Amino acid sequence: MSVSHAELREVSKVFPAAGGQGDVHALGPIDLNLAKGEVIAVVGPSGCGKTTLLEILAGLAVPSGGSISFEGRPVRGEVPDGIGVVFQEDASLPWLTVWDNISFGLRRAGIGAAEIKRRVDDVISFMGLEDFARAYPAQLSGGMRQRVCIARTLVLEPRLILLDEPFGALDQQTRLLMGDELLRLWRKTGATIFLITHAIDEAVMLADRVAVMSARPGCFIDLVKTEWGRDRDSRVVADGRFGALTGRVWTRLREESLKSVGRSINRVPAAALS
Amino acid sequence: MNQVTLVRLCVIAGSVLAVEALCRFGVINRLTLLPPSEMAAYLVHLLVSGEINQAIVQTFSNVAIAFVLSVVFGFVLGAVIHAMPRLRRACDPFLASYYSVPIFVFYPLFVSLFGLNRWPLIMIGFLFAITAMVIATLNGLDRVPPVLVKFARVHRMSRSAEILRVVLPAAGPYLFTGVKLALAYSFIGVLAGEFILSGGGLGYAIAYAYDAFDNRTMYALMLFVLIVVTAINSALFIWEQRLLRRRGKV
Amino acid sequence: MSVIPETSGSAYVGGHDSAPATQRQSLQRLLDSFLLIVVLVVIWQLVYWKSEVAITGPIETVKTAIELLGSETFWRHALASGRAFGLSLLMSSIGGVAVGLALGAHRFSGAVAAPILTALYTIPKVTLYPLVLLIFGLGISAKVAFGVMHGIIPVVIFTMDAVRNINPVLIKTARVLKLSPSETAYRILIPAVMPEIVTGLRVGFSLTLLGVIIGEMFASQQGLGFMIINGMNVHNVRSLTAVVLLLVFFAVVSGSVLLALERRLQR
Structure with a gap:
């Protein structure tokens, strides 16, 4: 592992008591080094605090304990320059065209019109959105809208990109193709990528390392290195090692998922879960 | 078509x-x-002769002032109530039953507070309209997607930029409904106030014509009010539909 | 999107309201309502000091209101208003729900009617009151008609929207479960549209009351509206303020009850 790009030290999150319940220990303690230029994926059972972890790393949420740093500077409660975030929900601005959505951040930064046009047009052609530049998000499919959100993040040239289940709402084929897109933009930009997902195959295919989280309070219980090349794409699903890697992740995850399912269902027939 | x-x-x-x-x-x-054709013919006569110009100007300027005040204050009040959930819960029963209170009963109070001028009537229109705007503002702010607020934070927007560039546009369709209703209620409040209480404006002219058995004037004026209000509302409705269609909500 | 924005339980989606209120929370709510009322009364007192000729102060008004509640004249007028209001409410509710269901079920008619209903909702109906008087005369029927004119449209609009927005998968479910048409209506459709209809009835309630009171304020010799306008004309500030207080009290209590019913149905 080369230079450390971002670091989490003993990060934890406790939500204070509310509505007659006691404190909820949601996350941690978690230690993690993000190497510059790697793709790391985090998988975990639902409710394990994955999104909370991402929000803490982004500076959108403040941890209850521990510290975070990005490029050597501490992160606390504010999103640092150089970090881009793509959310699970559709975050396109419905009142702006695709072009205006993508140029939104640049215009706020006070960059000259010619420079904005060059960069936005670049990103639009890279993401294959040329035909939709003048359309409104409502006219696009879910996959296209998520592309707009990714393009909007990319155009700001972030050095660390955080993605929170970005393809969660898409169908399986579109997910795989969007995964290829993500790898392509990763190779082009050289950015560090932190990806949260509930899809094990997606994590294994995209990441250099897959972090497996436990049920609440979420901690890392395994860190799986995939050792794919930089030029990988969705075809690695046909690789013999792919099955072994997903198998290892699922074995670790199965027990944890059962714990989190068991919270709401007491007796589940084994057949229903395997 | x-x-x-x-x-x-x-x-x-x-x-x-x-x-x-x-x-x-x-x-x-x-x-x-009267047959509608006769109403229309007499309305044209009234408009050409200029007899009702003064009443028109008076009513419409009062409605305009009440409308602008109710939109501005309704939005501010709505935002304040939205920021305080406990206040909001306490206000709910009052908001829910607001329209059954005939605001006109406060006319004498307003006269004693503001004097015998246009302001008591404007206050009636204003109070009638403001609730619609408050409720629409609450609805709109409730429905700003949380992810857009996070988006604003990722872009490190100041609070004012966040409100101006994200919250207001996201709540836009709901606020527009509030603006539309505030206009309608301003009309209702001012005209009803004139009709029951005051000595001027179109509402008064209709009540006066009724008392004087002057059906031609009365129906011509009614027709005028209905046409103007419906035309304004339809224009706003069409505009709203266009905005909504762009967002894929129609 | 509905044309009439309304306070409703759905406003709290995602709030803490989804959990059943603990005892401490309901106590806090009671306290908050109490504080709000105290603030309103203080404002009232301040207004009273500013203009003593136009209203009476809170304490005096409550005293007068209690006196009124013991007087025969008041009950005569209240009964007149009550009768007109009850009849109008019955007609707005039944008529509004029936028309709304029909327009909701028949998509094409609904699409034709929707903008017309919005236009009818927003016109200043008070200007049409002389027409109502000419048709129905000066008695109770004019008041009832005027109340219905105000109250029926929101009931129609809310009911129609509710039926149009029923989740189609519910109807498919009913077919999969092989429910008969009457069972489908009773077990699926009515529970699905009920919360919206109650919202419509609450708005209809408010506006019907408004319509009846306005009707009584113009060209009438009976009812609370007449008491108010008469109070203004003969400058009987004490009785005027007390009648208004009682009216507001009635409106807010009924509004709260209907709102609570609505919230319960939305759970």
Whole structure:
């Protein structure tokens, strides 16, 4: 592992008591080094605090304990320059065209019109959105809208990109193709990528390392290195090692998922879960 | 023009023609209702002669002032209430039953507070309209997607930029509904105030014509009010539909 | 999107309201309502000091209101208003729900009617009151008609929207479960549209009351509206303020009850 790009030290999150319940220990303690230029994926059972972890790393949420740093500077409660975030929900601005959505951040930064046009047009052609530049998000499919959100993040040239289940709402084929897109933009930009997902195959295919989280309070219980090349794409699903890697992740995850399912269902027939 | 619009126009035209026919053939007594054509003809006469110009100016300027005040203060009040959930819960029963209180009963109070001028009437229109704007603001702010607020934070927007560039546009359609209703209620409040209480404006002119058995003037003025209010509301409705269509909400 | 924005339980989606209120929370709510009322009364007192000729102060008004509640004249007028209001409410509710269901079920008619209903909702109906008087005369029927004119449209609009927005998968479910048409209506459709209809009835309630009171304020000799306008004309500030207080009290209590019913149905 080369230079450390971002670091989490003993990060934890406790939500204070509310509505007659006691404190909820949601996350941690978690230690993690993000190497510059790697793709790391985090998988975990639902409710394990994955999104909370991402929000803490982004500076959108403040941890209850521990510290975070990005490029050597501490992160606390504010999103640092150089970090881009793509959310699970559709975050396109419905009142702006695709072009205006993508140029939104640049215009706020006070960059000259010619420079904005060059960069936005670049990103639009890279993401294959040329035909939709003048359309409104409502006219696009879910996959296209998520592309707009990714393009909007990319155009700001972030050095660390955080993605929170970005393809969660898409169908399986579109997910795989969007995964290829993500790898392509990763190779082009050289950015560090932190990806949260509930899809094990997606994590294994995209990441250099897959972090497996436990049920609440979420901690890392395994860190799986995939050792794919930089030029990988969705075809690695046909690789013999792919099955072994997903198998290892699922074995670790199965027990944890059962714990989190068991919270709401007491007796589940084994057949229903395997 | 699509089929729905066509049928709608036919329904409206048919109703007007039916009333016209019933009046012409004497099924409806002339003392009760005049044929719409006569109302329209007399309205044109009134407008050309300029007799009602002063009343028109008075009513419309009062409505305009009440409307602007109610939109501005309704939005601010809505935002304040939205920021305080406990206040909001306490206000709910009052918001829910607000319209059953005939605001007109406060006319004498407003006269004693503001003097015998246009302001008591404006206050009635204002108070009538402000609740619609408050409720619409609450609804709109409730429905700003949380992910857009996070988006604003990722872009390190100041609070004012966040409100201006994210919250307001996201709540836009709901606020627009509030603006539309605030205008309608300003009209209702001012005209009803004039009708029941005051000595001027179109509402008063209608009540005066009724008392004087001057049905021609009365119906011409009613027609005028209905046409103007419906025209303004329809224009806003069409504009709103266009905005909503862009967002894929129609 | 509905044309009439309304306070409703759905406003709290995602709030803490989804959990059943603990005892401490309901106590806090009671306290908050109490504080709000105290603030309103203080404002009232301040206004009273500013203009003593136009209203009476809170304490005096409550005293007068209690006196009124013991007087025969008041009950005569209240009964007149009550009768007109009850009849109008009955007609707005039944008529509004029936028309709304029909327009909701028949998509084409609904599409034709929707903008017309919005237009009818927003016109200043008070200007049409002389027409109502000419048709129905000066008695109770004019008041009832005027109340219905105000109250029926929101009931129609809310009911129609509710039926149009029923989740189609519910109807498919009913077919999969092989429910008969009457069972489908009783077990699926009515529970699905009920919360919206109650919202419509609450708005209809408010506006019907408004319509009846306005009707009584113009060209009438009976009812609370007449008491108010008469109070203004003969400058009987004490009785005027007390009647208004009682009216507001009635409106807010009924509004709260209907709102609570609505919230319960939305759970």
